[in-house]
Amino acid sequence: xxxxxxxxxxxxxxDYSLLFIILFLVGFGLxxxxxxSAYDASQQMENEMYYLIHQGSAAALGVAAMLVxxxxxxxxxxxxxxxxxIVSIILILLVxxxxxxxxxxxRRWLYLxxxxxxxxxxxLAMILFLASMICKMGRSVRSWKGFMLILAAAGVVCxxxxxxxDNMSSAIIIFGIAFLMLFVASPDYKRFVxxxxxxxxxxxxxxxxxxxxxxxxxxxxxxxxxxxxLDPEAYASGTxxxxxxxxxxxxxxxxxxxxxxxxxxxLGYLPEQQNDMIFSIICEELGLFGAIAVILIFxxxxxxxxxxxxNAPDLFGAxxxxxxxxxxxxxxxxxxxxxxxxxxxxxxxxxFISYGGTSVLxxxxxxxxxxxxxRGIRLKDV
Numbered sequence: 001x002x003x004x005x006x007x008x009x010x011x012x013x014x015d016y017s018l019l020f021i022i023l024f025l026v027g028f029g030l031x032x033x034x035x036x037s038a039y040d041a042s043q044q045m046e047n048e049m050y051y052l053i054h055q056g057s058a059a060a061l062g063v064a065a066m067l068v069x070x071x072x073x074x075x076x077x078x079x080x081x082x083x084x085x086i087v088s089i090i091l092i093l094l095v096x097x098x099x100x101x102x103x104x105x106x107r108r109w110l111y112l113x114x115x116x117x118x119x120x121x122x123x124l125a126m127i128l129f130l131a132s133m134i135c136k137m138g139r140s141v142r143s144w145k146g147f148m149l150i151l152a153a154a155g156v157v158c159x160x161x162x163x164x165x166d167n168m169s170s171a172i173i174i175f176g177i178a179f180l181m182l183f184v185a186s187p188d189y190k191r192f193v194x195x196x197x198x199x200x201x202x203x204x205x206x207x208x209x210x211x212x213x214x215x216x217x218x219x220x221x222x223x224x225x226x227x228x229x230l231d232p233e234a235y236a237s238g239t240x241x242x243x244x245x246x247x248x249x250x251x252x253x254x255x256x257x258x259x260x261x262x263x264x265x266x267l268g269y270l271p272e273q274q275n276d277m278i279f280s281i282i283c284e285e286l287g288l289f290g291a292i293a294v295i296l297i298f299x300x301x302x303x304x305x306x307x308x309x310x311n312a313p314d315l316f317g318a319x320x321x322x323x324x325x326x327x328x329x330x331x332x333x334x335x336x337x338x339x340x341x342x343x344x345x346x347x348x349x350x351x352f353i354s355y356g357g358t359s360v361l362x363x364x365x366x367x368x369x370x371x372x373x374x375r376g377i378r379l380k381d382v
Contacts (some may be wrong), residue, residue, distance in 0.1 A: 007277035013311075013377040018304040021297060022066070022352070022367050025057050026360070028294075029353035035261050036281045037274035037355065051274055051355050056355030062364030069368025070375065074317055077369070081132035084125035085153075091118035092160045106347075108165040117358040119170035121162050124362050126157060126174050127181075127323030127369075135183045135316045139297050142186050154178030168222070169348040181319055222344075229344035243341050245270040245281035250291075250340065257287030274355040276347050279339045294353075298332050308374045317373040324366045327351075 030052060037051035049051075094100065094110055095118060101109040109115045130150060140146040154175055162171040184194055210226045224239050232240035232247075249265040252258070263284045266273045273281055283291045305325035312318035330353050335350045337343040349356050351363055 013303060013374055015308065015371065015374045018301070018308070018367075018371065018374065021301050021304065022364070023063075023315070025297060025301070025352035026063065026364070029360070030056055030059060031260075031276050032278055032282060032353055033355050035285065036266050036278055037262070037270055038261075040274070043268075054357060055355055055360065058361050059364070062361040065361065066364040066368035066371070068369035069365055072372060074320060074369055074372040074376065077128055078132050078316060081128045085157075085264075087128040088118065088122040088125035089157065089160060090122055091116075092164055094118070095165050106166055108167050115358070116249075117356070118209070119165055119167050119174075120356075120358045120362045122157050122161060123170070123174055123177065123327055124366055126154060126177055127320060127327065127366070130154065130178055130181050131316055131319035134181065134319055142188060144191070147182065147186065147191060150182055151178060158353060165349070169334065169346040172334070173327065175346075176330040177323050177326045179322050180330075183323045185315075185319065225344045225346070229341060230340060239345070242271050242277065243345055246277050246339050247341060249277075249280040250370050251282040253284040253287045253291075255287050256289050257283070257285045260285050276335065276354065277339060278354050279336055279350050282353075295332075295336070298328070298351075302329055305370065308370060308377070311377050312373050313376040313378075317376055321370050321373050324370050326364065328363075 033055050034049065034052040037276075038048040040052040041052075042048040045202055051268040091110060095107055099112065100107050100113050101111050101115060103109060108119065108381065109117055132155070133150065133153065134141050137146050137149075141150060154177075158175045161174060162168050179192070179195075183189075186192075207226055210223050211230055213223075213227075221239070224235070228235040228240035228243065229239075232243045234240065236244055245265055249263065249270060252264070256297055258264075263273075263281050265284060270277055279291070279294075282294060286293075302325055304320050305328075309318045309321040309325065312321060331348060331351050334346070334348050335344070335354075338348060349359055352360060
């Protein structure tokens, strides 16, 4: 009888705050996509709701998938961790076959009945694979050999994403996810400091060498982007054009913005306004107030992840949540940094808000994993 009473006192935990934040971000993203894309869609597609319909369909499918995944015990997916890792590599390699599709000068998509971006699948697969691998390695992950083995497993996918799909931003995110998961799993922070300093020094050296170059002749587009980052006005008619238009949008928004739907930069001036540069439209239409509100919502989302990770039933669940948290946090920081010209321009979307069906679908599946871990937390009345 006492055992039965104890069982009755135990309750499953459901994070309604997390669910509300996710649904708010998805809904807000749909509103901003329509606002940012209606003009271009009416001019190019003869349907101002073209982007909204496509994103809305992916978001609806994603929410349904999130709720299904949330009901499945998260340890079920551990059995598919290695398979997911292998499949993600195969999908990346298929980009260079006739199944691959090119858009905006980049070959990053596969057509499998619908267009999918293998890099987005690789992010989810990497979170599952590394969480499983770190748990199986146990204490050996704390050694230099184990540490480098984890980074090598992530490095393979990073290099493939970078070289085959020409998507450096996604490669950086995948490496960042691995780095953060290792940071949480290993108590020795010296190696992270060493790698961080080496990475910062290497990046600074690259920027210094490129900035001292006498000419742009023979430079690849990433080197030119660094020069445009240092002096966008000098490249206003080319590489620096998008950055300058984004900064104009941010500056013209003021404190409270011009009003929803009232952006001028989206009227053919700012390229990819519904994709990578949607944060600048938020700043223009909703002002500094709206931009800070969006950032605070993402901070709340990260906070809920931290609460769930700290109370997860086991290490595997905690690492899953940490991996998803790293994905969201890194992508938000990089997107806002690019839009504000804090770092060189690189194609990276704002989670849940930027246009991209594959992105929002797999982000919501990741949210389902987090909610599944949260459901594993037991509450006990005392």
